[in-house]
Amino acid sequence: MNIITLSLKSLKRKRTRAVLTIIGVAVATAALFSLVSFSIGYDRSLKKEMQDSGLQMLVSTEGCPTEAASLALHGGEITKYVDEKRLAEVRSIQGVHVATGMLMFSLTEEGGKTSLFSGIDDEIRKLKPYWKLKGSWFKDSSSIILGAEAAKVEERTVGDKIYFPGLDREFNVVGVLQRTGTEDDGFFFLPIRTAQEVFHKQGKLTAIGVNVGDPGRIEKVKEQIEELPDVYVLTADQMMGQILKLVGSSKTLMFAVLAIALIISIVGVLNTVLMSVMEMVKEFGYMRCVGAAGIDVFKIVLLETIAVCLIGGIIGALGGSALSSIADSFIRSVLPYAPAGKMIEFNPVIFITSVFFAVILGITAGIYPSIKASKVSPMEAIRNE
Amino acid sequence: MNSIIELKQVIKLYERGSEKIHAVDGINFSIAPGEFVSIVGPSGSGKSTLLNLIGCVDKPTSGVVEIDGVETSSLKEKELARIRNTKIGFVFQQFFLLSTLTALENVMLPSVFSRNGQKTNKTKRAKELLDIVGLADRVNHLPSELSGGEMQRIAVARALINSPKILLADEPTGNLDSANAEIVYNILDKLHKDGLTVIAVTHNLELAHKTQKIFKLKDGKMMDE
Ligand SMILES: Nc1ncnc2c1ncn2[C@@H]1O[C@H](COP(=O)(O)OP(=O)(O)OP(=O)(O)O)[C@@H](O)[C@H]1O
Ligand SMILES: [Mg+2]
Numbered sequence: 001m002n003i004i005t006l007s008l009k010s011l012k013r014k015r016t017r018a019v020l021t022i023i024g025v026a027v028a029t030a031a032l033f034s035l036v037s038f039s040i041g042y043d044r045s046l047k048k049e050m051q052d053s054g055l056q057m058l059v060s061t062e063g064c065p066t067e068a069a070s071l072a073l074h075g076g077e078i079t080k081y082v083d084e085k086r087l088a089e090v091r092s093i094q095g096v097h098v099a100t101g102m103l104m105f106s107l108t109e110e111g112g113k114t115s116l117f118s119g120i121d122d123e124i125r126k127l128k129p130y131w132k133l134k135g136s137w138f139k140d141s142s143s144i145i146l147g148a149e150a151a152k153v154e155e156r157t158v159g160d161k162i163y164f165p166g167l168d169r170e171f172n173v174v175g176v177l178q179r180t181g182t183e184d185d186g187f188f189f190l191p192i193r194t195a196q197e198v199f200h201k202q203g204k205l206t207a208i209g210v211n212v213g214d215p216g217r218i219e220k221v222k223e224q225i226e227e228l229p230d231v232y233v234l235t236a237d238q239m240m241g242q243i244l245k246l247v248g249s250s251k252t253l254m255f256a257v258l259a260i261a262l263i264i265s266i267v268g269v270l271n272t273v274l275m276s277v278m279e280m281v282k283e284f285g286y287m288r289c290v291g292a293a294g295i296d297v298f299k300i301v302l303l304e305t306i307a308v309c310l311i312g313g314i315i316g317a318l319g320g321s322a323l324s325s326i327a328d329s330f331i332r333s334v335l336p337y338a339p340a341g342k343m344i345e346f347n348p349v350i351f352i353t354s355v356f357f358a359v360i361l362g363i364t365a366g367i368y369p370s371i372k373a374s375k376v377s378p379m380e381a382i383r384n385e
Numbered sequence: 386m387n388s389i390i391e392l393k394q395v396i397k398l399y400e401r402g403s404e405k406i407h408a409v410d411g412i413n414f415s416i417a418p419g420e421f422v423s424i425v426g427p428s429g430s431g432k433s434t435l436l437n438l439i440g441c442v443d444k445p446t447s448g449v450v451e452i453d454g455v456e457t458s459s460l461k462e463k464e465l466a467r468i469r470n471t472k473i474g475f476v477f478q479q480f481f482l483l484s485t486l487t488a489l490e491n492v493m494l495p496s497v498f499s500r501n502g503q504k505t506n507k508t509k510r511a512k513e514l515l516d517i518v519g520l521a522d523r524v525n526h527l528p529s530e531l532s533g534g535e536m537q538r539i540a541v542a543r544a545l546i547n548s549p550k551i552l553l554a555d556e557p558t559g560n561l562d563s564a565n566a567e568i569v570y571n572i573l574d575k576l577h578k579d580g581l582t583v584i585a586v587t588h589n590l591e592l593a594h595k596t597q598k599i600f601k602l603k604d605g606k607m608m609d610e
Binding site: 001002003006009010012013283285286287288289290291292293294295296377378379381382 | 433437440442443462463466467469470471475477481482483484485486490493494495496497498499507508543547
């Protein structure tokens with residue numbers, strides 16, 4: 001028997017309370033683990049997506065770059081258009097590998113349902129190599145390809161027909177995209193010509209996506225494109241910067257919520273331990289009577305608190321990793337933009353750090369009750385007996 | 386200066402509102418190493434208070450308490466804890482057993498707080514002590530599963546775990562029938578014969594008369610023998 005077994009003994013006695021405290025710490029640790037994992041994973045995934053996607057530049061007409069970036073990625077209507085002639089001109093610039101025109105439109109049906117459309121051409125597949133298609137690519141002007149979410153909502157699959165009353169047009173579903181985790185999931189994709197026709201935007205594009213291969217050439221090509229009339233060029237780096245700025249404030253908010261959760265957790269643990277110290281005054285008095293020094297009692301209480309937080313921390317971090325896909329989709333839903341793929345990956349360093357934080361939490365919460373316990377005098381045992 | 390316990394003009398004053406109680410009132414007393422003495426007196430005469438002062442559990446309002454040549458009033462709490470732990474074994478009137486610990490663990494408790502190594506064979510020593518007090522078959526019982534007399538004997542075993550020089554026993558036979566009281570008395574007597582200094586508070590005059598010296602206490606004052 002030693003100090004550690006002694007403090008675990010007193011834990012065992014207050015089992016229900018210990019379990020509740022452990023749950024509290026576990027939840028806080030799980031939140032910490034998920035959020036840190038996510039935050040690190042987000043930036044990494046975003047970078048990777050930008051690299052994977054061949055989209056190195058986005059050519060639109062002059063306007064607010066944030067608007068352009070956000071619209072290009074989220075869809076929605078841009079009221080200014082690029083002349084389709086620019087597409088051919090961009091293609092002819094030396095160093096341009098891929099240039100693809102896009103026309104985005106949102107259609108609000110009677111009853112308020114909004115559908116996002118994107119007119120695209122074959123070239124886009126080079127910019128979105130991660131697209132996996134079930135069925136086939138466009139066959140004719142009445143073909144439509146659905147994003148995974150759009151297909152789910154409309155309950156359509158390859159071979160079905162889909163009718164949009166707002167357009168008074170029927171399309172044949174030729175392909176459905178596999179879930180990408182990006183905004184693409186919610187889109188209806190039409191051949192560019194069809195899109196221009198149904199939305200009455202003949203000869204117009206929302207933007208032109210450009211790939212130049214070697215990233216070193218981006219700046220040079222950008223300068224050349226900018227010489228064309230009425231264009232505004234946004235590079236992938238700039239877009240990423242915009243997104244990170246946009247997401248940054250959401251992240252700050254999430255971390256603020258987390259900080260509050262941690263403080264509540266500390267206060268909760270502090271309260272529990274303090275209560276238990278009050279209840280155990282007599283016992284501590286007995287220990288002091290048989291020769292326990294103040295520091296011994298201090299250690300018993302602090303170790304007990306640390307044990308609770310360590311167990312809670314490990315459970316929380318394990319739980320956080322187990323539930324990472326749920327956390328992933330939750331966090332996705334509250335962020336303005338999220339890259340494709342799994343953002344939260346198990347990272348042992350984050351795991352250990354989270355558990356470590358839980359222990360720090362324990363020490364922070366345990367120190368005051370431990371000091372209080374260490375001040376119990378042997379006379380407490382004798383009083384009122 | 387050949388005493389292991391030396392009290393000079395020791396006073397313990399309790400204040401209850403405006404009322405002042407001299408629980409211990411100017412006591413001088415000296416115990417030689419290896420002595421076996423008893424303290425007797427009516428209830429409320431200050432016996433437990435006196436024992437607490439000797440055991441460094443309580444501090445005197447004034448006066449000097451010397452244990453093994455060390456003047457205790459100037460000592461820090463940490464050093465007092467060390468004296469309680471190593472030099473003194475205390476059998477408290479209310480036992481002070483921890484309800485969550487088994488008999489064996491209770492006996493071992495003081496060893497958890499002792500700073501001198503050799504903790505390895507404490508379990509063995511604790512079992513020996515439980516055997517000596519006749520509780521070898523109660524090793525894994527919790528205090529709530531034991532009788533008053535059994536708890537008392539566990540308290541005796543616990544007092545001995547760190548091999549103290551002094552054993553203070555407050556009513557060690559108070560809850561026992563005469564046969565068991567005899568057993569406990571014999572244990573104390575044997576310990577005394579092995580060289581331990583023993584001070585026992587008792588109401589049992591028959592047992593008191595078997596000790597070397599009897600101190601009679603009344604209203605916190607020592608009566609002549
Ligand atoms: N903490 C305290 N506060 C106030 N008065 C106290 C306190 N402890 C003891 N007393 C008083 O001091 C006196 C001596 O008490 P003490 O416990 O030493 O008596 P005792 O001789 O051990 O009695 P008993 O034989 O009943 O155990 C009593 O009058 C008691 O009421
Ligand atoms: Mg008493």
